[in-house]
Amino acid sequence: MTANVTIRIQEADFDVGREIAALSKGRTDIGAVVSFSGICRGSEGRQSIAALTLEHYPGMAEAEIARHAEAAMSRWPLLALTIVHRVGRIAAGENIVLVLTASSHRQAAFEAAEFLMDYLKTNAPFWKREESADGTSWVEARHHDDDAAARWTKS
Amino acid sequence: MKVKYFAWVRERVGKSEETVEPPASVRTVDDLIEWLARRGETYAHAFETPKVIRAAIDHAHVKPDTMIAGAREIAFFPPMTGG
Numbered sequence: 001m002t003a004n005v006t007i008r009i010q011e012a013d014f015d016v017g018r019e020i021a022a023l024s025k026g027r028t029d030i031g032a033v034v035s036f037s038g039i040c041r042g043s044e045g046r047q048s049i050a051a052l053t054l055e056h057y058p059g060m061a062e063a064e065i066a067r068h069a070e071a072a073m074s075r076w077p078l079l080a081l082t083i084v085h086r087v088g089r090i091a092a093g094e095n096i097v098l099v100l101t102a103s104s105h106r107q108a109a110f111e112a113a114e115f116l117m118d119y120l121k122t123n124a125p126f127w128k129r130e131e132s133a134d135g136t137s138w139v140e141a142r143h144h145d146d147d148a149a150a151r152w153t154k155s
Numbered sequence: 156m157k158v159k160y161f162a163w164v165r166e167r168v169g170k171s172e173e174t175v176e177p178p179a180s181v182r183t184v185d186d187l188i189e190w191l192a193r194r195g196e197t198y199a200h201a202f203e204t205p206k207v208i209r210a211a212i213d214h215a216h217v218k219p220d221t222m223i224a225g226a227r228e229i230a231f232f233p234p235m236t237g238g
Contacts, residue, residue: 057159059214060214060215096238124235125211126235126237128236
């Protein structure tokens with residue numbers, strides 16, 4: 001069993017269908033693929049958001065995502081994993097991040113996708129700045145994201 | 156050692172990276188933050204609330220009491236908001 005791992009950080013958009021096809025191409029051992037897409041919302045509360053600009057720490061972002069991918073693979077019997085994170089300016093309605101997890105049975109794929117997203121939110125070195133009618137401002141980290149990541153370390 | 160800054164820490168400091176030579180008395184990440192904060196107004200502003208600043212040494216997250224000896228690259232940034 002070899003887990004097929006793809007990690008990319010890119011400015012360009014991604015095609016979810018094409019990524020799923022690439023992940024499972026030529027394999028008959030995969031019985032479940034879970035796909036999570038993070039999308040730029042056009043509003044935050046009452047504030048209308050035109051776009052986000054994603055900054056990242058080149059080198060560390062890839063390393064940190066790879067560490068999370070390793071952790072997910074040691075915890076669940078995953079057969080394949082794809083993580084794509086966009087950087088640069090992302091308009092409302094556009095994709096930001098993609099996590100695909102594949103396993104023989106659905107539970108591992110569901111859990112691993114959630115685990116990866118929770119850790120990406122709090123530990124991967126990316127920062128969002130939002131554009132609204134009031135100008136641009138850095139998005140503040142949320143406590144509930146920390147709580148979501150912390151629950152995976154509880155027994 | 157090379158120091159890098161990201162997001163609003165970068166904006167407040169006014170540069171994305173620089174090379175610094177702190178004295179031997181600067182031993183931990185926290186010490187380095189304190190030392191940097193004394194370099195001028197822009198640094199003082201960037202590091203005015205040290206407890207919100209996150210740090211990484213050579214591409215791995217570290218805690219404030221981590222020793223900096225041997226570090227090639229130290230980065231300072233706000234809590235992450237990716238995903």
